Amino acid sequence: MVVWPEPHGSLTDLVTTRHQSVWGTDPDGVAAAPATSCLIGEWTDFTGGYAAFALHSLESAVSFSFRADRKVRVHFTQATQAGAGEPIRNVDHSWEATLDELEEAAAGILDPPAKGHLADSNEPQRHSVSGTLPTDNWAVRLGGVVISMIHRQMLTRDTPGLDITVACEIPPHAGLGRVAATTTALALALNGEPDERDDAPTRAKLAAVCHLAAEVFAGSIHPRGRFITALRGTGEGVNVIDFADGSLTVAPGLVNTPGYELAVVASTLEASPHRSEASDRLLRQREFICAALSNFGVTTLQQLPGAAARIGDWLSAVISVKGPEGYPRVDEATQWITFLHDEADRARHFVQLLRARKVDEACDVFALSAGPSLQYAQATAPAIAVPEVPARPAEAGLSEALLTVVDPFDVPELPTPDTLLIRLSPGQRAH
Numbered sequence: 001m002v003v004w005p006e007p008h009g010s011l012t013d014l015v016t017t018r019h020q021s022v023w024g025t026d027p028d029g030v031a032a033a034p035a036t037s038c039l040i041g042e043w044t045d046f047t048g049g050y051a052a053f054a055l056h057s058l059e060s061a062v063s064f065s066f067r068a069d070r071k072v073r074v075h076f077t078q079a080t081q082a083g084a085g086e087p088i089r090n091v092d093h094s095w096e097a098t099l100d101e102l103e104e105a106a107a108g109i110l111d112p113p114a115k116g117h118l119a120d121s122n123e124p125q126r127h128s129v130s131g132t133l134p135t136d137n138w139a140v141r142l143g144g145v146v147i148s149m150i151h152r153q154m155l156t157r158d159t160p161g162l163d164i165t166v167a168c169e170i171p172p173h174a175g176l177g178r179v180a181a182t183t184t185a186l187a188l189a190l191n192g193e194p195d196e197r198d199d200a201p202t203r204a205k206l207a208a209v210c211h212l213a214a215e216v217f218a219g220s221i222h223p224r225g226r227f228i229t230a231l232r233g234t235g236e237g238v239n240v241i242d243f244a245d246g247s248l249t250v251a252p253g254l255v256n257t258p259g260y261e262l263a264v265v266a267s268t269l270e271a272s273p274h275r276s277e278a279s280d281r282l283l284r285q286r287e288f289i290c291a292a293l294s295n296f297g298v299t300t301l302q303q304l305p306g307a308a309a310r311i312g313d314w315l316s317a318v319i320s321v322k323g324p325e326g327y328p329r330v331d332e333a334t335q336w337i338t339f340l341h342d343e344a345d346r347a348r349h350f351v352q353l354l355r356a357r358k359v360d361e362a363c364d365v366f367a368l369s370a371g372p373s374l375q376y377a378q379a380t381a382p383a384i385a386v387p388e389v390p391a392r393p394a395e396a397g398l399s400e401a402l403l404t405v406v407d408p409f410d411v412p413e414l415p416t417p418d419t420l421l422i423r424l425s426p427g428q429r430a431h
Helices: 011-023 042-047 099-105 138-151 178-190 200-217 224-232 275-295 307-322 330-355 359-368 370-377
Strands: 029-040 050-066 071-081 088-098 162-168 238-242 247-251 261-266 391-393 402-406 420-424
Touching: 011 029, 011 050, 011 071, 011 162, 029 178, 029 224, 029 330, 029 359, 029 402, 042 050, 042 224, 042 275, 042 330, 042 370, 050 178, 050 224, 050 330, 050 420, 071 099, 071 138, 088 099, 088 138, 099 138, 138 162, 138 178, 138 200, 162 178, 178 200, 178 224, 200 224, 224 238, 224 247, 238 330, 247 330, 275 307, 275 330, 275 370, 307 330, 330 359, 330 370, 359 370, 359 391, 370 391
Parallel strands: 071 162
Antiparallel strands: 029 050, 050 162, 050 238, 071 088, 238 247, 261 402, 261 420, 391 402
């Protein structure tokens, strides 16, 4: 068993020193954001569901300084594991892009044309810049945060280029929100005066902008709750998000509870081979269900009694008139609606059990969500299993890692000596 190292020292101090060394100048802004884990309900955000997230002490820290031109240059130091059983080490990468090419690639995505405008066409709406730019390029991803903030009027149009330094201790492809943490840290660093960092409306808007930037410029779907938790959450308990009204509350139990510890178990830190397929599927599901809810004039499934049957009847009528092309099968769509409704109920029950201090029963509900979540994302089961502990995918469809609840003093035997264990201590929100 290989154990991921615990954080030590200030990551913001480290990234500041590294920035001075790499770029030869003091940073104009520095911030850090935490790793996050999805406990239940992560895909119910667009249907007004209920979800639970936790934030952790592993962080990604970002510093930046402005340039005179429109270039975005990134120096990224990532803690990673080269292969199964290999030691954990830091790896440095460098990327470059320009704000002009990012702006051009995102045209029509960040600000889509209204219906009836000349730009309207029968072509499907693009959702990311992956067709024209490499979305695994961190200069594209972080430059995309700048472009998104400009489009949402959080930065001025004359914002110049940036030199960016990143120090990330969140493992890649472990289902711990590395992209969410890094993009959130840059957005917070760019947000202007330090006294604005704890302004609740500003943090809420930043969460929405960072979610948009991650999906457009990182080329895959991301649970919105990660960004909300990273910016508005707490490490004192389980962060509960009611997507119907945008509220965030904290439930006791599980986090900071003696005898219970969240941990991620992974056989490899490589991207899931099904990630792109699963992301596309989740996006299609989201588009269809949002269109169906809009047709009924509601914004949440809870506002539509008998939603699965009623949406199924509506879809049957649409297909009978327009044909099946571009639409899911009726039985498939009904299954999606049923999952999202049931998952929101499971999440609500999970939180009620935590608040009643029935942590063991809450863990049973946590594990019960695993099968339906995998089926919804149409992903294969994680490549690893830990018997006799509550577990679910760390990010169904997008990561092969497993999120588990273990006894911190009696960690179960893992499948192989090379299995990676990432123990998740409580952390603090982006700062």
